[in-house]
Structure formats: structure tokens, C-alpha cells
Amino acid sequence: MPRALSLDLFLTSPGFETALLAEAGRGHTVSTGLVAMEPRPLTETDYVFARQVLPEAIAVCEPSVERLADAVATELIARADQLEVPLTLHVFVGDVDHREMPALSSRATLLERTLTERLRFRRRRLHRRLTIGPGGVLIQVLLAEPSVAWLSVDTTGAPSPPIGAGWPVRFPAGRASVPIDRTAPSTAYLKLAEAFAWMDRPPRAGEVAVDLGASPGGWTHVAVQHGMRVISVDRAPLAPELMAHPSVAHTVRDAFRFHPPEPVDWLVCDVIAAPDRSLALLSEWTASRRTRRLVLHLKFKGELDYGRAQEPLAILAESGYGYRRVKHLYHDKNEVTVLASLSPEGV
Numbered sequence: 572m573p574r575a576l577s578l579d580l581f582l583t584s585p586g587f588e589t590a591l592l593a594e595a596g597r598g599h600t601v602s603t604g605l606v607a608m609e610p611r612p613l614t615e616t617d618y619v620f621a622r623q624v625l626p627e628a629i630a631v632c633e634p635s636v637e638r639l640a641d642a643v644a645t646e647l648i649a650r651a652d653q654l655e656v657p658l659t660l661h662v663f664v665g666d667v668d669h670r671e672m673p674a675l676s677s678r679a680t681l682l683e684r685t686l687t688e689r690l691r692f693r694r695r696r697l698h699r700r701l702t703i704g705p706g707g708v709l710i711q712v713l714l715a716e717p718s719v720a721w722l723s724v725d726t727t728g729a730p731s732p733p734i735g736a737g738w739p740v741r742f743p744a745g746r747a748s749v750p751i752d753r754t755a756p757s758t759a760y761l762k763l764a765e766a767f768a769w770m771d772r773p774p775r776a777g778e779v780a781v782d783l784g785a786s787p788g789g790w791t792h793v794a795v796q797h798g799m800r801v802i803s804v805d806r807a808p809l810a811p812e813l814m815a816h817p818s819v820a821h822t823v824r825d826a827f828r829f830h831p832p833e834p835v836d837w838l839v840c841d842v843i844a845a846p847d848r849s850l851a852l853l854s855e856w857t858a859s860r861r862t863r864r865l866v867l868h869l870k871f872k873g874e875l876d877y878g879r880a881q882e883p884l885a886i887l888a889e890s891g892y893g894y895r896r897v898k899h900l901y902h903d904k905n906e907v908t909v910l911a912s913l914s915p916e917g918v
């Protein structure tokens with residue numbers, strides 16, 4: 572069978588397509604939240620403004636779900652039948668127009684069911700290798716339109732990377748699932764919970780975190796939920812239940828002048844500041860190894876700042892942080908999330 576033309580496809584948040592194209596210096600927008608580029612090695616494509624990559628994806632177009640499932644199964648068998656390893660299947664829709672989302676989402680669910688049925692019928696051995704868990708070769712099927720699916724089989728990915736640390740990431744559509752928590756004092760908790768999922772490993776009970784710019788306490792709440800002890804720094808108080816929490820020490824200080832008495836396990840920082848100030852804070856904390864791991868928001872005033880999104884990587888490399896990444900995550904608005912570990916686990 573002749574190989575269809577393949578492209579690397581990238582998922583980005585709606586409205587950030589231009590930022591991704593500018594960052595990569597190549598490619599074109601396919602549709603809202605979807606950008607295509609000529610294939611390159613994955614080590615070169617972990618862009619800040621891309622939340623997921625579908626390496627070497629091919630387009631499959633058929634008018635009905637049944638025919639789409641058949642055609643995707645044929646292509647998948649051609650690419651994965653010889654792989655004697657576990658296979659992980661993600662079938663999903665992108666961040667498309669909300670009015671079309673429910674219909675397209677249920678079509679994707681139907682496509683997944685029909686596709687796995689077809690695989691079971693046509694290639695029982697391949698079907699048995701499909702696992703629920705995250706460890707296998709990643710097969711992604713993006714239903715971009717009712718009759719257009721993109722198929723990507725990543726045979727180049729590292730075997731079993733830590734769940735959020737790989738590229739492609741192991742969350743369907745690059746969206747780490749974060750449970751709704753109505754007890755959190757602000758919705759900002761979603762951002763830190765998502766960021767922790769992208770780390771080389773999650774926080775552990777008993778670790779110590781400093782939370783800079785902590786009020787009203789969404790991030791402190793997430794840290795406490797992980798069993799951490801938290802030093803929360805803000806000029807404003809936290810929500811009453813956190814002010815009274817035995818694992819939380821709130822201190823009224825300038826976040827830019829606060830130094831912990833000894834190095835901590837985690838720095839989490841959500842202070843609203845111009846990029847220069849946040850980058851200076853990052854340099855200071857990492858050069859002096861004040862923290863082993865960190866999650867920091869670099870906030871932007873406007874699109875002109877987006878070109879600065881890569882700057883943390885040089886700072887972290889210079890300070891010797893082995894796991895370093897900057898990502899515009901699903902819950903991020905006009906900001907990007909800086910993630911780093913001194914001694915990465917399994918990356």
C-alpha cells in the first residue's frame with residue numbers, strides 16, 4: 572500500500588495558533604487549535620504552545636463512522652501489526668467550536684467503539700495488545716471533523732516515560748484530567764493540579780513547598796491535598812480554613828524578597844508580575860538551588876511577550892535542572908507554566 576502523506580500535528584489552545592507558528596518558525600493552521608508541520612524528530616518539537624503532538628499523522632476521510640473506523644483500522648494495522656509491544660489508544664476531539672463539541676465528542680466515542688470492534692474482528696492479536704494503561708506505543712486518533720480523522724502511531728517515543736514527562740504526553744489530547752474540587756478556595760487550583768501531572772513525578776506526602784503569591788489559596792490547597800507542608804507567602808490572607816490548617820504557615824511578605832531558611836522540595840509561584848521580574852526570581856531561586864522542583868507561572872501582558880516563553884529553559888539549563896519544560900497548559904490563560912526538577916526521575 573502506498574504510504575499516505577504524513578504531517579506532525581500539534582494541538583494548541585484556541586487563539587494560540589499564531590504563537591505556536593511563530594515559536595516554530597514554520598507550519599500552518601489546519602483549524603482552530605490544530606497546527607500542522609513537516610515531520611521532524613520529536614526531540615525538536617516539544618514546543619511551549621503545543622500541548623500534544625501527533626507525530627507523522629495521516630488524514631483519513633470517510634462519510635460515515637463505520638467507514639471511517641474501517642479505513643482507520645486498515646491504516647493502523649499497516650503501521651502497528653508488526654509491533655510486539657503494548658499499544659495505547661487515544662481517540663479524541665480537539666478544542667473545537669463549543670456548539671459542535673457535544674455532537675463531535677459522541678461521534679468520537681462511537682468511532683472508538685467501532686474501531687476497537689473492527690480490530691478485534693480483523694486482528695485479534697493486535698486487539699489483545701491494546702491496553703488501558705499509559706505504557707504502550709501511543710496510537711492517537713483525532714476526530715477533527717465529522718468525516719475527517721487523523722491517525723498517528725508513535726513508534727519513536729521513549730518506552731514508558733513518566734506519564735506527563737514524555738512527548739507525546741500520555742494524556743488524551745494533552746489534557747491531564749483534573750478532578751473538580753469544590754472545596755478549593757479558587758479555581759486557580761486547576762492550574763497547579765494540571766502542572767503537577769506534567770512533572771516527572773508528583774509531590775510526595777511530607778515534602779515541603781513554598782507557595783509565592785498564594786492568596787486566596789488554590790495552589791496551597793492542592794499542595795496540602797498532596798500531604799505537603801506549605802509556607803504560603805502573600806500580602807493578602809488565605810481562605811480561613813487554610814489559615815487555620817496545621818500544614819500551612821502563612822507569612823505576610825514580599826514574594827520577591829522571601830528566602831526559605833533552608834532548601835525546599837518544591838517552589839510553586841503564581842505571582843502576577845512582568846516577565847522580567849518572574850525570570851529574575853526564577854534565576855535567583857535556581858542558581859542558589861533553593862528548591863529541588865518547581866512550578867512557576869510566567870505571565871504575559873500581551874502577545875508581544877510570547878517570544879519570551881523559551882527564556883526559562885536557558886536559565887534552568889544553566890542552573891543544572893535536568894527536567895525542564897515550559898508549556899502553555901490546558902487551564903493556562905495569558906501565561907505559561909515553567910516545570911523543572913533538579914534530578915529528574917525516569918526522564
Ligand SMILES: C[S@@+](CC[C@H](N)C(=O)[O-])C[C@H]1O[C@@H](n2cnc3c(N)ncnc32)[C@H](O)[C@@H]1O
Binds near residue numbers: 756760787791804
Ligand atoms: C493570581 S493570584 C494567586 C492565586 C493563587 N495561586 C491561588 O491559587 O489562589 C496572585 C497573588 O500574588 C500576590 N502578589 C502579587 N505581588 C506580590 C508580592 N510582591 N508579594 C507577595 N504577594 C504578591 C497577590 O496578592 C495575589 O494574591
